[in-house]
Amino acid sequence: xxxxxxxxxxxxxxxxxxxxxxxxxxxxxxxxxxxxxxxxxxxxxxxxxxxxxxxxxxxxxxxxxxxxxxxxxxxxxxxxxxxxxxxxxxxxxxxxxxxxxxxxxxxxxxxxxxxxxxxxxxxxxxxxxxxxxxxxxxxxxxxxxxxxxxxxxxxxxxxxxxxxxxxxxxxxxxxxxxxxxxxxxxxxxxxxxxxxxxxxxxxxxxxxxxxxxxxxxxxxxxxxxxxxxxxxxxxxxxxxxxxxxxxxxxxxxxx
Amino acid sequence: xxxxxxxxxxxxxxxxxxxxxxxxxxxxxxxxxxxxxxxxxxxxxxxxxxxxxxxxxxxxxxxxxxxxxxxxxxxxxxxxxxxxxxxxxxxxxxxxxxxxxxxxxxxxxxxxxxxxxxxxxxxxxxxxxxxxxxxxxxxxxxxxxxxxxxxxxxxxxxxxxxxxxxxxxxxxxxxxxxxxxxxxxxxxxxxxxxxxxxxxxxxxxxxxxxxxxxxxxxxxxxxxxxxxxxxxxxxxxxxxxxxxxxxxxxxxxxxxxxxxxxxxxxxxxxxxxxxxxxxxxxxxxxxxxxxxxxxxxxxxxxxxxxxxxxxxxxxxxxxxxxxxxxxxxxxxxxxxxxxxxxxxxxxxxxxxxxxxxxxxxxxxxxxxxxxxx
Numbered sequence: 001x002x003x004x005x006x007x008x009x010x011x012x013x014x015x016x017x018x019x020x021x022x023x024x025x026x027x028x029x030x031x032x033x034x035x036x037x038x039x040x041x042x043x044x045x046x047x048x049x050x051x052x053x054x055x056x057x058x059x060x061x062x063x064x065x066x067x068x069x070x071x072x073x074x075x076x077x078x079x080x081x082x083x084x085x086x087x088x089x090x091x092x093x094x095x096x097x098x099x100x101x102x103x104x105x106x107x108x109x110x111x112x113x114x115x116x117x118x119x120x121x122x123x124x125x126x127x128x129x130x131x132x133x134x135x136x137x138x139x140x141x142x143x144x145x146x147x148x149x150x151x152x153x154x155x156x157x158x159x160x161x162x163x164x165x166x167x168x169x170x171x172x173x174x175x176x177x178x179x180x181x182x183x184x185x186x187x188x189x190x191x192x193x194x195x196x197x198x199x200x201x202x203x204x205x206x207x208x209x210x211x212x213x214x215x216x217x218x219x220x221x222x223x224x225x226x227x228x229x230x231x232x233x234x235x236x237x238x239x240x241x242x243x244x245x246x247x248x249x250x251x252x253x254x255x
Numbered sequence: 256x257x258x259x260x261x262x263x264x265x266x267x268x269x270x271x272x273x274x275x276x277x278x279x280x281x282x283x284x285x286x287x288x289x290x291x292x293x294x295x296x297x298x299x300x301x302x303x304x305x306x307x308x309x310x311x312x313x314x315x316x317x318x319x320x321x322x323x324x325x326x327x328x329x330x331x332x333x334x335x336x337x338x339x340x341x342x343x344x345x346x347x348x349x350x351x352x353x354x355x356x357x358x359x360x361x362x363x364x365x366x367x368x369x370x371x372x373x374x375x376x377x378x379x380x381x382x383x384x385x386x387x388x389x390x391x392x393x394x395x396x397x398x399x400x401x402x403x404x405x406x407x408x409x410x411x412x413x414x415x416x417x418x419x420x421x422x423x424x425x426x427x428x429x430x431x432x433x434x435x436x437x438x439x440x441x442x443x444x445x446x447x448x449x450x451x452x453x454x455x456x457x458x459x460x461x462x463x464x465x466x467x468x469x470x471x472x473x474x475x476x477x478x479x480x481x482x483x484x485x486x487x488x489x490x491x492x493x494x495x496x497x498x499x500x501x502x503x504x505x506x507x508x509x510x511x512x513x514x515x516x517x518x519x520x521x522x523x524x525x526x527x528x529x530x531x532x533x534x535x536x537x538x539x540x541x542x543x544x545x546x547x548x549x550x551x552x553x554x555x556x557x558x559x560x561x562x563x564x565x566x567x568x569x570x571x572x573x574x575x576x577x578x579x580x581x582x583x584x585x586x587x588x589x590x591x592x593x594x595x596x597x598x599x600x601x602x603x604x605x606x607x608x609x610x611x612x613x614x615x616x617x618x619x620x621x622x623x624x625x626x627x628x
Contacts, residue, residue, distance in 0.1 A: 054512065091506065093506060093572065094504070094573050095501060095502060099501075103515070114494070115494045115496050116494060116495045117493060120493075
């Protein structure tokens with residue numbers, strides 16, 4: 001059992017009367033990279049938001065690192081070791097790279113409530129280190145990231161995740177807005193995580209990318225998990241059939 | 256054809272371009288300040304007078320000391336409010352209530368600063384009985400700051416927890432606080448403070464100082480303004496408070512996702528803005544030796560104008576305390592400059608309005624250029 005990093009049992013989320021996520025049972029093993037795929041509105045992002053505690057689940061259980069957890073918020077989840085790159089970039093455009101990397105977990109010279117003194121040098125040094133280990137190159141980390149390209153900004157977001165990742169990384173469509181070269185760079189970071197043995201959940205629309213990067217593919221459809229397939233036991237057509245509902249409707253709930 | 260090797264190559268072939276490094280915006284504002292001073296100097300010289308310099312033989316000194324003193328005093332009291340408004344705007348909010356808070360706080364504070372006997376007669380403007388008069392100077396100061404903090408706290412709580420727009424919350428406070436200032440003494444002025452209270456603004460903490468050709472006559476409001484400006488500039492740059500204020504103004508959703516307690520931080524920033532309005536009210540009443548219900552009228556707009564002229568972006572996340580201090584200086588130079596060239600007061604107001612709009616247009620234009628560049 002200690003092999004399991006993340007497990008959800010009967011995870012369910014309603015938004016008012018809309019059942020966005022229904023009875024999701026999901027297991028992620030140590031060091032495993034899993035892709036979550038599905039059509040728009042299939043429940044992928046909702047699933048991620050429950051695990052990262054951005055939203056609170058309606059029902060079900062989440063087990064992380066061997067214990068049942070109920071994180072009160074994203075910071076809680078992050079402190080437990082779940083790092084996330086969100087679909088909408090969670091970056092503050094007017095801050096520089098170190099400030100963004102350390103947003104919400106600043107390093108202090110001394111603590112004095114809200115007026116705690118920031119250790120800017122330590123944050124900058126650790127930022128350079130983090131960018132080095134993730135092979136991300138940013139021309140000038142002291143500039144506000146407003147002035148950077150979409151790819152660079154995404155890399156800052158991912159470097160932030162990868163640098164602090166201790167137990168689990170979650171990426172919600174990390175390359176959706178990126179060019180070819182930038183996508184390749186992000187994929188390299190993901191391979192780096194794999195080498196370091198850090199497990200990952202990747203939400204993606206890009207099946208080519210999914211087959212390149214992950215060990216297992218989980219398909220969502222209309223708020224339910226309809227398939228969980230090992231990469232080498234399936235192919236693109238198979239996955240598409242599950243996404244579109246040609247396969248996997250054995251229970252007949254959706255016609 | 257050859258690739259510049261000395262430059263580190265950025266991600267995806269993007270190269271480091273030193274010219275694209277952000278230059279501190281404050282330098283541009285400082286340049287504008289100098290330019291405006293030069294313009295007024297030239298306009299004055301055309302009339303045979305001077306804006307900054309002393310041309311009279313019977314008065315010593317290189318500079319027109321009287322004008323400098325007025326300019327500094329003008330800046331100081333509204334400038335203190337602008338320091339708070341700046342933080343609120345950087346946070347992504349707006350504070351319309353600061354002027355009215357000055358009015359209400361002035362009335363209440365002055366009531367606790369009254370002296371029992373005026374020229375041997377009982378104080379004709381007494382608000383409370385004699386047991387509440389001749390109090391130590393700390394009492395009205397604490398009351399003043401307390402009023403500001405209380406009103407700022409209400410602003411902050413409304414904005415953070417009812418999620419109503421800051422514009423509406425502080426507009427409500429603006430109207431209510433003005434009402435409170437009229438209600439306090441049925442609209443009659445409150446006057447005759449104790450000597451120690453009068454000395455808060457009229458005394459000179461630093462004494463008379465001379466820096467080479469510059470002469471300092473000691474104006475406490477200016478000393479307080481500069482001290483607070485330095486304090487908050489340091490806080491905004493070096494502490495968590497500043498970092499989170501910029502982060503929330505820049506991208507509130509991101510700040511929330513990063514685990515920042517956005518609501519609590521908003522309450523804190525609005526409370527500090529309220530406290531600064533309280534400081535301003537204490538200095539203003541102490542300077543004028545009286546409090547009237549109409550005090551601080553339109554100060555909120557002057558304060559916002561100072562911030563905007565100083566490069567604080569109304570969309571939040573950008574600007575600085577230093578910028579606002581420069582903006583306040585520009586504001587004051589413009590008003591004094593108009594007076595010096597004997598421009599009619601009505602025109603002054605109209606031009607002032609145009610300058611505020613111009614500053615916002617400039618800010619929008621800068622943003623667009625930056626997004627493109």
